[in-house]
Amino acid sequence: MQTDTLELDIWRGGRDGAFQAFELPLRESQTILDAVTEIQRTQDASLAYRFACRVGMCGSCAMMVDGIPRWTCRTRVVDVQRKGKRLKLEPLRNLPVVKDLAVDMAAFFDKWRDAKGYFEPGESPPADFAVVPPDSRERRAADVAIECINCGICYSACDVVSWDKDYLGPAALNRSWTLVNDVRDRGQTSRLEAVATDSGCHSCHSHMSCTAFCPKQLSPTQSIAGLKRETMRAALRGAI
Amino acid sequence: MNAARNAASNAAWTARLLVAQRATAFVLAFAVAIHLATIIYAVRAGLNAGEILGRTRGNALFLAFYSLFVVAASIHAPIGLRNIFREWANWRGRSLNIAMIAVALILLALGLRAAFAVYAA
Structure with missing residues (x-):
């Protein structure tokens, strides 16, 4: 039995x-x-x-x-x-x-803050509603990564996190990527600076454990790749 | 405020190092292939040292190619090495950067010396 x-x-x-x-x-x-x-x-x-x-x-x-x-x-x-x-x-x-x-999830959520994983409205409120077309490139890029439930599974699966305690991790970087694609956000330069440090997106080895184990079938790896592209573009422009 | 400025300068540096690493990787992809093909050609053709030097001596194209190769490798290797030291030895900060600049200069000096020696032999 x-x-x-x-x-x-x-x-x-x-x-x-x-x-x-x-x-x-x-x-x-x-x-x-x-x-x-x-x-x-x-x-x-x-x-x-x-x-x-x-x-x-x-x-x-x-x-x-x-x-x-x-x-x-x-x-x-x-x-x-x-x-x-x-x-x-x-x-x-x-x-x-x-x-x-x-x-203890404190380190996990501290890194969301450090990756500027929050909306930055800017100094003064906009005069009118922002129009974000659902089929715009930015909106679709954000949609793909937006359904994160903060469970910490990707953070737990990530080998880079296991050997670099400062690494921001897949969840925080994934959230940051959704905000990089938020056309209303007014904190993009400081966000790109926050994720382009030695402990940021460029430390990702693309092992893809985060993507393999995410219960919401998100791909933080893809989001991090987007951040790598945007931070490199910003560096070439001299914006960061 | 100071911390924010440090983070910004770290980010600017890290992003630029990454750009440099990617750009030199592009050069190295071709340079390494040409380098290996040259070695295989020289070995399989049964050339001795004298015959190899006969082909490289005074060859400006050869010198230009290997100088470019050496410069790309001297930029590329220390950036990767810096990441490895950060991850595997937890070595951070100014001492790491100084050591990696030293590695870059050593690679550059040894490589250019070798390329020039074969050119001017």
């Missing part, structure tokens, strides 16, 4: 910790998040993890599942479990562990 039981090894503790084994009934359409929640409610109330929406919108439940970063609310056990094998759950890579499966 091995297939009726789900066996998991879950990381417990902070940076120094150990795996703890759990067992629970394998259920139909059970997600990884369902399993973790069931363990916390029926076996060990001290198990720490993070979630909010449970429907793939909020981006808070990401963790490593058998070494792969995944959004656990939309990951079904049957889709990722190799038949009869134990599942290994760990906190996201590349971020400090708070406890068990919860990581």
